[in-house]
Amino acid sequence: MQVPLIDLKSQYSQIKPEINQAVQEVLSGGNFIGGSVVKEFESGFAKQSNVKHCVSVGNGTDALYIALETLGIKEGDEVITTATSWISTAFTISQTGATPVFVDIEPNTYTIDPSLIEAKITNRTKAIIPVHLYGQMADMKDIKSICDRHNLYCIEDAAQAHFSVKDDVTPGQLGDVAAFSFYPTKNLGAYGDAGCIVTNDEVLAEKCRSFSTYGDKGNSFGINSRLDTIQAAILQVKLKHVDEWIEKRIGHARLYDKLLKEVVQLVSPSVIENSRHTYYTYSIRCEDRDDLQAYLKAKGVTTAVHYATILPLLSTYESLNYASVDFPVAYKHQQETLSLPMYAELTVVQIEYVVNCIRDFYN
Numbered sequence: 001m002q003v004p005l006i007d008l009k010s011q012y013s014q015i016k017p018e019i020n021q022a023v024q025e026v027l028s029g030g031n032f033i034g035g036s037v038v039k040e041f042e043s044g045f046a047k048q049s050n051v052k053h054c055v056s057v058g059n060g061t062d063a064l065y066i067a068l069e070t071l072g073i074k075e076g077d078e079v080i081t082t083a084t085s086w087i088s089t090a091f092t093i094s095q096t097g098a099t100p101v102f103v104d105i106e107p108n109t110y111t112i113d114p115s116l117i118e119a120k121i122t123n124r125t126k127a128i129i130p131v132h133l134y135g136q137m138a139d140m141k142d143i144k145s146i147c148d149r150h151n152l153y154c155i156e157d158a159a160q161a162h163f164s165v166k167d168d169v170t171p172g173q174l175g176d177v178a179a180f181s182f183y184p185t186k187n188l189g190a191y192g193d194a195g196c197i198v199t200n201d202e203v204l205a206e207k208c209r210s211f212s213t214y215g216d217k218g219n220s221f222g223i224n225s226r227l228d229t230i231q232a233a234i235l236q237v238k239l240k241h242v243d244e245w246i247e248k249r250i251g252h253a254r255l256y257d258k259l260l261k262e263v264v265q266l267v268s269p270s271v272i273e274n275s276r277h278t279y280y281t282y283s284i285r286c287e288d289r290d291d292l293q294a295y296l297k298a299k300g301v302t303t304a305v306h307y308a309t310i311l312p313l314l315s316t317y318e319s320l321n322y323a324s325v326d327f328p329v330a331y332k333h334q335q336e337t338l339s340l341p342m343y344a345e346l347t348v349v350q351i352e353y354v355v356n357c358i359r360d361f362y363n
């Protein structure tokens with residue numbers, strides 16, 4: 001049996017008539033940048049995400065960069081973020097000229113540990129970027145109160161957390177802004193690059209829009225980072241289905257949890273009270289990770305390691321002089337983490353097969 005990590009073809013085959021029609025309408029309309037389709041997607045995504053404003057941009061990395069620039073982050077500033085994330089979280093801080101300052105993660109949720117943040121705040125600190133890793137939200141209430149106490153901006157990296165919830169809070173409600181990616185494999189994915197920024201602050205939304213469309217008529221700098229009309233039309237179709245897909249992912253996670261319970265060599269993702277983990281990935285921590293991954297590959301099961309090197313240990317950040325002992329939890333996680341196949345169309349038979357292969361490996 002073959003079990004891929006994710007299967008975008010089977011998702012497309014379910015929604016093919018709707019997608020084809022939406023794309024066809026854009027092609028016939030002759031409007032390929034902006035227009036009503038983009039506006040409708042922006043307001044639809046904002047509404048479904050319980051935030052007031054959505055500014056669509058070219059990709060999730062640009063969303064972070066535009067947010068940082070719009071908030072005035074610059075050379076000489078420091079921005080605090082988590083040790084465990086995709087490189088974009090740190091690279092966009094560096095792109096502004098500011099310095100990323102990394103904080104270790106919580107052992108249960110793998111998100112930034114709020115209790116370790118204040119020790120890293122200096123008079124240069126301007127902002128915090130929590131990452132809602134794997135679909136699990138960081139502790140926004142604690143992070144927001146730290147930001148308020150120290151007068152810092154909060155930029156949520158929500159690239160993996162469309163429609164995640166924790167303590168009734170969703171991305172973009174407590175932070176100044178939240179940045180989303182619609183990269184094809186994300187829980188809401190385009191058929192190409194796409195992203196957006198959401199915020200409840202109208203002035204900030206307008207500033208982000210201005211920066212993402214060449215700046216303000218030559219009066220201020222900007223870049224060109226827009227959502228294509230075709231991608232907006234595709235996302236608009238998928239927006240109608242995304243909640244059902246997420247519920248299926250949650251169902252698959254519960255089945256994995258149940259079937260993996262007796263396997264003492266691994267730990268399933270924590271289920272946190274009052275939170276909706278949307279399972280962008282189903283990432284376990286396990287013994288003999290690399291051997292297990294190779295074994296599963298030989299059995300036709302594709303897995304992934306998110307992420308093989310924590311951000312402070314990337315060679316690009318060698319000059320910051322971080323060591324693995326500075327991030328004991330994130331470093332252990334780096335060695336043990338493994339993401340199992342996860343997508344809405346996954347079947348019970350496939351999940352049982354994956355779990356049986358894991359059991360066979362440890363036996």
Ligand SMILES: *Cc1c(COP(=O)(O)O)cnc(C)c1O
Nearest residue numbers: 059060061086088089159181183
């Ligand atoms: C995917 C991702 C990004 C970047 O999104 P792109 O659309 O690929 O630029 C940023 N941060 C995190 C945590 C991500 O997972």
